[in-house]
Amino acid sequence: MLRICSPIIPGQTEQGGRSFLTIDPRRKQVTVHDPAASGYITSSNRRAAVAAPKMFAFDGVFSPDDSLSEVCSGSLSEILQSVIGGADGCLFSYGHSKLGKSFTMIGKDHSPQTLGVIPCAISWLFKLISEQKESTGARFSVRVSAVEVSGTQENLNDLLADFSKVDGCGSNGVYLREDPICGTQLENQSELRAPTADRAAFYFDAALASRNQNAEEDGRSSHLLFTLHVYQYRIEKANRAGLPGGISRLHLIDLGSTAKSKDPSNASLSLSALGNVIMALLNGQRHLPHR
Ligand SMILES: Nc1ncnc2c1ncn2[C@@H]1O[C@H](COP(=O)(O)OP(=O)(O)OP(=O)(O)O)[C@@H](O)[C@H]1O
Incomplete structure (x- = not known):
């Protein structure tokens, strides 16, 4: 099971950046998008091997609103x-x-x-x-x-x-x-x-x-x-x-x-x-x- 918490990035408000996660609680799935596109990491820091988006399935997914x-x-x-x-x-x-x-x-x-x-x-x-x-x-x-x-x-x-x-x-x-x-x-x-x-x-x-x-x-x-x-x-x-x-x-x-x-x-x-x-x-x- 996965509980998503809103990360607070130094120098960035919670609303400041688009999340790199899409949560589908009904299907119990989480999709990870390219963090560089959401401003969470710079494209130079991004590992070349990480191909986004990636989808992960869980027995249960809880969003920050839960x-x-x-x-x-x-x-x-x-x-x-x-x-x-x-x-x-x-x-x-x-x-x-x-x-x-x-x-x-x-x-x-x-x-x-x-x-x-x-x-x-x-x-x-x-x-x-x-x-x-x-x-x-x-x-x-x-x-x-x-x-x-x-x-x-x-x-x-x-x-x-x-x-x-x-x-x-x-x-x-x-x-x-x-x-x-x-x-x-x-x-x-x-x-x-x-x-x-x-x-x-x-x-x-x-x-x-x-x-x-x-x-x-x-x-x-x-x-x-x-x-x-x-x-x-x-x-x-x-x-x-x-x-x-x-x-x-x-x-x-x-x-x-x-x-x-x-x-x-x-x-x-x-x-x-x-x-x-x-x-x-x-x-x-x-x-x-x-x-
Ligand atoms: N969903 C939430 N609603 C309100 N406050 C929260 C929530 N999640 C965490 N907090 C507050 O954030 C602070 C850090 O949370 P907590 O100590 O549970 O983190 P942790 O992951 O156990 O940290 P560590 O690994 O360092 O022990 C605490 O003051 C806690 O009360």
């Missing part, structure tokens, strides 16, 4: 149904600096219309759970975890560690483990029980408050991984005991800026590197081509 609630409903409905159905899901924002990735994922708490993807996902997940409980009798238990990757060393930080210490199940720190069967696994992050949407939202706010405030000064912005773990149970009619019915996870990720960096170690953030990882996952490869 509200945050339209983006949330368009991107979350299907994925939440799948998670309730027992499949894992992931939704992440990716793009250049200051284009509104965090705004899209987190939103602002001014009004219900400016809630971002993560608060909407929390609210709608619990609504779906309650509907599912009514219709099938299934029981659910939701847990949340929140991890930040920040700094030039890409340190992992468990944003809910303080709460799990209070619960008496404090962890010794989150880390990555290479599993020969499942590939790279994030281990040991705090998973806190959230019986209500309000509790999950509280933990989300707490995670945001714990983020590394110095990340931007470190030379790159931080990445936020917020996960809703959904445990399902079937209730035995005879003794009303709960039988484990599987676990699914919804990963909601606000990737930090992908602006070009002079630091060669920042290469893992490039669109092609991310594309390679996604293709490897889709192909079921155990070894993912990441650093």
Whole structure:
């Protein structure tokens, strides 16, 4: 899915130049025209290999006029149904600096219309759970975890560690483990029980408050991984005991800026590197081509 944001070009007002993108939300298509013709780049800077116009098709396209609630409903409905159905899901924002990735994922708490993807996902997940409980009798238990990757060393930080210490199940720190069967696994992050949407939202706010405030000064912005773990149970009619019915996870990720960096170690953030990882996952490869 693609969300188009209006880029502000230095020295040029938003109205000053014709856009080099044509958006067709109904067909879910975007056409890229020659940026030189729209004044966004000079013809001398244009790479000779880029032949415009080029058309790209997506599962969904949101224009700058689309509200945050339209983006949330368009991107979350299907994925939440799948998670309730027992499949894992992931939704992440990716793009250049200051284009509104965090705004899209987190939103602002001014009004219900400016809630971002993560608060909407929390609210709608619990609504779906309650509907599912009514219709099938299934029981659910939701847990949340929140991890930040920040700094030039890409340190992992468990944003809910303080709460799990209070619960008496404090962890010794989150880390990555290479599993020969499942590939790279994030281990040991705090998973806190959230019986209500309000509790999950509280933990989300707490995670945001714990983020590394110095990340931007470190030379790159931080990445936020917020996960809703959904445990399902079937209730035995005879003794009303709960039988484990599987676990699914919804990963909601606000990737930090992908602006070009002079630091060669920042290469893992490039669109092609991310594309390679996604293709490897889709192909079921155990070894993912990441650093
Ligand atoms: N659609 C929008 N409506 C109103 N304000 C927006 C919108 N998109 C972004 N903003 C504002 O623009 C600023 C930059 O947005 P944001 O921090 O979300 O960008 P970002 O892509 O996450 O940047 P970075 O990669 O540097 O973290 C913020 O102050 C945000 O509130």
